[in-house]
Amino acid sequence: MQYTSYYHSPLGDILLAADDIGLTGLWFVGQKYFALYLDQEHVEKETPILKDTKKWLDIYFQGQEPEFQLPLHFIGTDFQKEVWEILYAIPYGKTMTYGEIAGIIAKRKGLKRMSAQAVGGAVGHNEISIIVPCHRVVGSQGSLTGYAGGIDKKVALLKLEGVSMDSFSIPKTGTAL
Template sequence: MQYTKTYDSPLGEILLAADEQGLTGLWFDKEKYFARNLDPEHKRGDPPALKETCRWLDVYFSGREPTFTPPLHIIGTPFQKEVWQILLQIPYGETVTYGDIAHQIASNRGVGEMSAQAVGGAVGHNEISIIIPCHRVVGANGSLTGYAGGVDKKNFLLRLEGADISKFSIPTKGTAIKSEW
């Protein structure tokens, strides 16, 4: 059984979902894949994983790096889980490219190369945004691209973490966002 709760953030309402094992989803209202894997039989509740997630978000949105991770129940394909585990290793306030992650996976697997496009697909389908920090992944050309919650939110989160985003290009409203994936 999944339980849900809403969290009011500086970026608007966030829907949280968890089961007995841990957090299963964290979605910004109206994001691209909003509640995609939410169990239709879910109900409102406040299990320990949701309480811990709210505590983590309180610390995070206060501008501090959380020193703990709420319990996570990561649901996805083996490849997605491999990508998301790499995302969990990206330090607070730092960024990597989709290509960096592809190279790391290729190296881990002992193969010559891995598709940055495939990595982008996995990053984009991350169900636990912010905590699994997909906002820390940027385009090879320095663009803040590819965030299901919206580039404006990605920009906010990176600034909140103190990331040096002066080197990145930020698409303006109405500008088509070119994806490197």
């Protein structure tokens, strides 16, 4: 059973979801792939995991790095879960490219290369936004692309973390706009 609750952030309302194992979802209301894997049968209820998630978000939106981790429950393919684990390890205030993530996976699997596009698909379907920081993933040339919550939120989250925006650009066209 999944449980849900809403959080009112400075960037808009967020739907949180959790089960008895951990946090399963964090979506900006109306974002691309909104609540894609949320159980049809879910209950709006303030569980301890959801309360802790709100505390984490309160600290985060005050411009600070939360000093505690939340229990997470990834729901997806093995490849998606592998990408999401890498996302989760990207440090606060840092960025990584899709190609760098693809390189990590290729090395782990003993492959010469891995498709950055395949990584992009997994990043785009990340169900636990912000906490699993897909907003920290950028294009190889510094393009701020690929954020299901919208490019404006990606920019705001990076700025909140103190990331210098000097080397980044916003694409004029694309699916992330």
